[in-house]
Amino acid sequence: MAGKRESARIAAREQEQAEKQRNAAGATYKELVEAHYIPWAEREKKSAAADKTRLKLHIFPVIGALTLDEVTPQVLEALRDKMVASHCRATALQVLALVRKTFNHLGRLGLHTLRNPVALVKLPRLDNACERFFTHDEFDRFLAAAGKLGNPDLHDACILAVDTGLRLGELNRLMPADVNLELGFLTVREADGKPGGVVPLNSRVRAMLQKRLLTIAPGQHIFRTTRDGDREMSRRFTRLARALGLNDGVTDRRQQLTFHSLRHTFGSWLALADVELYRIQKLMRHKTPAMVQRYAHLRPSWLASDVEVLCKPPSRPDHVAD
Incomplete structure (x- = not known):
């Protein structure tokens, strides 16, 4: 039955x-x-x-x-x-x-x-990897201008992105429960195929988040954007970059500064400070080492010791006595 x-x-x-x-x-x-x-x-x-x-x-x-x-x-x-x-x-x-x-x-x-x-369908191939990153002077100028806006979101988001390497979507999904100021880290949740993980916070980010969290209720996002939050923040960034002339005359998209350039700046500044590529990979939460090879040429000590041997006289080979 x-x-x-x-x-x-x-x-x-x-x-x-x-x-x-x-x-x-x-x-x-x-x-x-x-x-x-x-x-x-x-x-x-x-x-x-x-x-x-x-x-x-x-x-x-x-x-x-x-x-x-x-x-x-x-x-x-x-x-x-x-x-x-x-x-x-x-x-x-x-x-x-x-x-x-x-x-x-x-x-x-x-x-x-x-x-x-x-x-x-054969999909079109993209070659639009971000190549340009902020110089320290450019970022300081951008941050100062963002700080004069009526809404502090862009200013604070830029600090968070350039000092942690967070993607825009990850930044907009952050909740107060994801931040541990006492131990100095935040937790990024895995989403959209991007790996999550624990991200350390430097003193500048901790000071910004400490002040910002005072105004955020436990159930609210840290960045209170609209439903179309990613685009809203990106538009604010683009408008300010245009007002400052940062992309004037730049037609190649790879050389234009966008919000994602802040993540690329994070990796580039670490490489310029001679941080090991393995550590950069872990900090940026890249899945494979190949994804951080783009920063290898920025490391001051990269292969320098190898070419330095050319400045030294070759050592004489040891002869074995008959």
């Missing part, structure tokens, strides 16, 4: 699944995304507003009227090429990533059993 009931339940689930897929088969990509993905994103994602903007401006005009099985890799390659030509490779990647997320979400809901078409 129990076996028959279980078989009946399985049959009912399969029938329900088949009914979902039949109903979705005639619906367009736009209809399904608006009915199922967007309401979920608005409840669960801080980046819901950005998702809706990309869908409206870039994705719906190209594939919105298609059914899911009509969204082929060839169609998405055309979308990719259009985005690269009219915007940039990074925007094209963001758009394709969002298409992948929507297909995955609709699949989890049982609305299709198709292979995600983005998996068969």
Whole structure:
């Protein structure tokens, strides 16, 4: 009897699944995304507003009227090429990533059993690794200007980022419970595929956090930004950098100072102070040593002892007596 009931339940689930897929088969990509993905994103994602903007401006005009099985890799390659030509490779990647997320979400809901078409699309390669970092004079000037703004968030966020190497998203997720001023460290929670870990605090950060925590309730974030917090802080940074002329005449994105440049500055200043690459890797919470090799050329002692031997006369070989 129990076996028959279980078989009946399985049959009912399969029938329900088949009914979902039949109903979705005639619906367009736009209809399904608006009915199922967007309401979920608005409840669960801080980046819901950005998702809706990309869908409206870039994705719906190209594939919105298609059914899911009509969204082929060839169609998405055309979308990719259009985005690269009219915007940039990074925007094209963001758009394709969002298409992948929507297909995955609709699949989890049982609305299709198709292979995600983005998996068969060659993604544009990025070469936008941040190369420029703040000089000490530039940072002091930027920090002084940020301190004159009405809101202290940017000033304090810059201190935290340049002295700990925190990413912007990690900074915006910090809660008072993550900070231990007595022992001098904070805890970064793993999120978005980025490793967490314990980050030591220097005296400048500890003084800033001690003052800031006096005004923060236990359940609040340390940086009280809006739902679109990452973009808000980044926009504040960009506006002030523009006002100070820090990026005047700089067209290469890798050479422009952005909020993420503060993390790159953290690693670069450590290397210039001759901190070992292994220690920089641990402080920046990089998964592999290869990710900190970009700082190797900044270490003053890097390979210096090896080339110094060229200034010394070669030692005479020892002769073994006959």
